[in-house]
Amino acid sequence: MNDLKLSNESKAFLENLRLYLFSCGKNSDEIEEVVEELKVHLLEAEKNGKPIDKIIGKSPKEYMEMVSKEMSIDFRSWIQYICLIIFGSFSFTIFSDLLEGNLSYSVLEIVGYIIIGTIFITLIFAGFKYISTTNQSSKIQGIKLFIIMSLPLFLFIGLIYLNQTIHTPIIHFGNTASVIIGVITTFFIIGMSIWSKTWIFIISLVLLIVPKYVLSFTPLKHETQLIISTLITFAGFSIYLWVLNKIANK
Known part of the structure; x- marks a missing residue:
């Protein structure tokens, strides 16, 4: 039809x-x-x-x-989506951290990533559900999605400063382990891109890593570099979503 x-x-x-x-x-x-x-x-x-x-x-x-x-809940798909989002967020963090050398994470960071990932998933699904039942313009819907996407970024920034204030045990990975994790993560990102038939994961990875890598060569303080790279990434995501919206409207 x-x-x-x-x-x-x-x-x-x-x-x-x-x-x-x-x-x-x-x-x-x-x-x-x-x-x-x-x-x-x-x-x-x-x-x-x-x-x-x-x-x-x-x-x-x-x-x-x-x-x-009248329809049953597909718990299997929900679990898949949740795992993909949480592991996906870890993947981007791993790539970013590999630029600085061997991997090491505090217990607070690991727990924080999981909590923020859970919050992000909840907000996304709640946002989709709300938008689908309200007769609003694409512009208003875009603004609300923009706000939803913003919150996890600010939470990640807050986690960075919280991790510097509260000291928890740190898990260190050696050179070999870091390389293995990096290779596995690469295959994971490629697999997600093939499975979803979209470039969004590759583009997201570029937006997250390239600004941080370029800023590492500047004399700016580490905290300032993190804030600027996060803002650049956020702006890049916004432009990407805007372009997708324009293409969809056409």
């Missing part, structure tokens, strides 16, 4: 439904089946001159909630 034949209102609702069900932890294949089935009903209704309300009712949010309740 050609999606272009649908009205903009119907297409927007289908995209919001897909996003809502994904944020509720539903199976991706089942989501596509539900969306395709509803697409047929919406197209048939529009051919007969009926408004979208005749199919989904007056409240799109209530319709989404009703569909979600």
Whole structure:
């Protein structure tokens, strides 16, 4: 069924439904089946001159909630997404730290990364769920996602300063162990990129490492370098998301 034949209102609702069900932890294949089935009903209704309300009712949010309740949660996929995000965040940190030599992490850092990763996952899914049920412009949605993406970055900055204040046991990795971890992490990033069919992980890695590496040759203090590199990375992510949004609109 050609999606272009649908009205903009119907297409927007289908995209919001897909996003809502994904944020509720539903199976991706089942989501596509539900969306395709509803697409047929919406197209048939529009051919007969009926408004979208005749199919989904007056409240799109209530319709989404009703569909979600009829579908089971895909715990296996949720666990996969959570592991990918947490290990992915560790991967970027590992690459960045390898530039400074052998790896070493305090217990506070390890626990902090896990907590921040968990917070980020919770915010992302909650943000997707909220955006999909509110009829707002792409600009407003982009601003809210921007805020959601900002919080973990500020938490990471806070963790850096907290780690300098509170001293906890440090786990040191030798040269061989650091190289092995770096190789495994490289394959992990490549595997994630192939699996997701996107360049976002490679681009994210470049944005995280290159600014920090370039600034390491400047006379700036280490703390200042961290802050500037974080801001550059944040700006790079914002530009990348803006470009993706422009491409999607076209």
